[in-house]
Amino acid sequence: MIAALANPHRFMGFSRWAAPFLGVVALLLIAPGLWFGFAAPPDYQQGTTVRIMFIHVPAAETSMFAYACLGGASFFSLVFRHALADAAARAAAPLGAAFTVLALVTGSLWGRPMWGAWWVWDARLTSVLVLLLLFLGYMALRSAIDDEAKAARAAAILALVGLINLPIIKFSVDWWNSLHQGESIFRPGGPTIAPVFLLPLALMSFGYLAAFGALWIARTRGEIWRRRAQVAAVRAASA
Amino acid sequence: MNLADKYAAFVWPAYGVSALVFAWMVIDTLLRSARWRRQAERLEKDERP
Numbered sequence: 135m136i137a138a139l140a141n142p143h144r145f146m147g148f149s150r151w152a153a154p155f156l157g158v159v160a161l162l163l164i165a166p167g168l169w170f171g172f173a174a175p176p177d178y179q180q181g182t183t184v185r186i187m188f189i190h191v192p193a194a195e196t197s198m199f200a201y202a203c204l205g206g207a208s209f210f211s212l213v214f215r216h217a218l219a220d221a222a223a224r225a226a227a228p229l230g231a232a233f234t235v236l237a238l239v240t241g242s243l244w245g246r247p248m249w250g251a252w253w254v255w256d257a258r259l260t261s262v263l264v265l266l267l268l269f270l271g272y273m274a275l276r277s278a279i280d281d282e283a284k285a286a287r288a289a290a291i292l293a294l295v296g297l298i299n300l301p302i303i304k305f306s307v308d309w310w311n312s313l314h315q316g317e318s319i320f321r322p323g324g325p326t327i328a329p330v331f332l333l334p335l336a337l338m339s340f341g342y343l344a345a346f347g348a349l350w351i352a353r354t355r356g357e358i359w360r361r362r363a364q365v366a367a368v369r370a371a372s373a
Numbered sequence: 374m375n376l377a378d379k380y381a382a383f384v385w386p387a388y389g390v391s392a393l394v395f396a397w398m399v400i401d402t403l404l405r406s407a408r409w410r411r412q413a414e415r416l417e418k419d420e421r422p
Contacts, residue, residue: 176378183380186387193391229398236394243387247380345395349402356406359413366416373420 142218142358149351156348163341171334186244188334191319192342193236194262198300200230200346201265204272205297208290218354220286221361223293224276225353229346231269237262249313257306258314261299268296 167188177184204226210219241259242252253259272289279285307316318326325332 181380182378182384185384189387189391228401232394232398236391239390240387243383243390247383349398352402352406356402356409359406359409363409363413363416366413366420369420370416 145218146355146358149355153348153351153355156344156351160341160345160348163337163344167334167337167341169334170337174330174334177331180248183244183247184331186240187331188338190237190240190244191335192339193233193240195339196342196346197230197233197237197262197265198303199343200226200233200350201268201293201296201300203350204230204269204293205300208293211286212290212294217361218358220290221357222350222354223290224286225357226350227269227272227276229349229353231266231273233342233346234262234266234269238266254313256313257310258303258312261303261306264299265296265303268292268299272296 171185171188174184176182204223207219207223207226210216211223238259241262245254246252272293275289275292276285279288306312307314319332319335327335
């Protein structure tokens with residue numbers, strides 16, 4: 135499947151329906167997710183701030199997923215010099231940065247009433263801030279180098295090095311003493327969250343992932359159009 | 374569903390920021406894509422004899 139889609143022409147055909155399809159799936163998941171989220175009772179400890187969980191956790195998961203996509207696409211771009219992989223990597227970065235900002239801002243708005251602080255230099259928070267800096271660094275590096283091929287290589291290396299941050303984020307709450315709560319979903323023995331909260335959380339999580347998928351595909355299409363325009367402009371100038 | 378309790382000042386801004394960022398992602402993605410598509414199609418059309 136990936137090999138078939140590596141052809142930009144085939145990708146454009148596939149993405150023409152895949153992006154809107156995933157967008158509709160995202161809407162169909164997020165709408166009931168919001169409904170069940172606001173219908174859920176207040177948590178016995180956290181009160182109504184538990185509703186921030188339904189947007190904070192999906193944003194954090196999606197930001198990590200976006201970075202994994204950026205890393206994967208960068209690997210294919212660097213090793214196989216594949217233009218479509220490079221376009222996909224470039225398209226993933228601003229979306230990943232946006233989801234990371236969402237995770238940090240909503241986390242801060244949750245932390246203030248629960249911890250009494252907007253921000254603490256905790257391992258989980260700091261490693262997510264590093265994730266944001268990696269996304270921003272990737273975009274800055276790409277725009278700082280005029281030669282697109284050199285920029286793509288340098289940025290791909292940065293993206294691959296940054297992959298080490300993903301397990302650090304995931305296990306930060308286990309490896310260090312952290313104010314941030316520990317793993318409560320993907321843990322041995324099953325989730326510790328009550329089903330009334332787990333349902334909207336699951337709907338929102340899959341909805342955010344579908345939204346990222348739709349936007350990533352649409353942005354990759356835009357990046358392909360940009361490259362086609364560049365090639366046509368160069369041909370026109372040299373004619 | 375209590376929408377105005379003591380935590381409303383934290384819950385609503387969190388949802389508001391999320392809505393804004395989502396709106397930015399969708400609008401920016403669609404506008405960029407449409408702009409580059411228009412430009413590519415215009416340049417490619419000009420090339421044709």
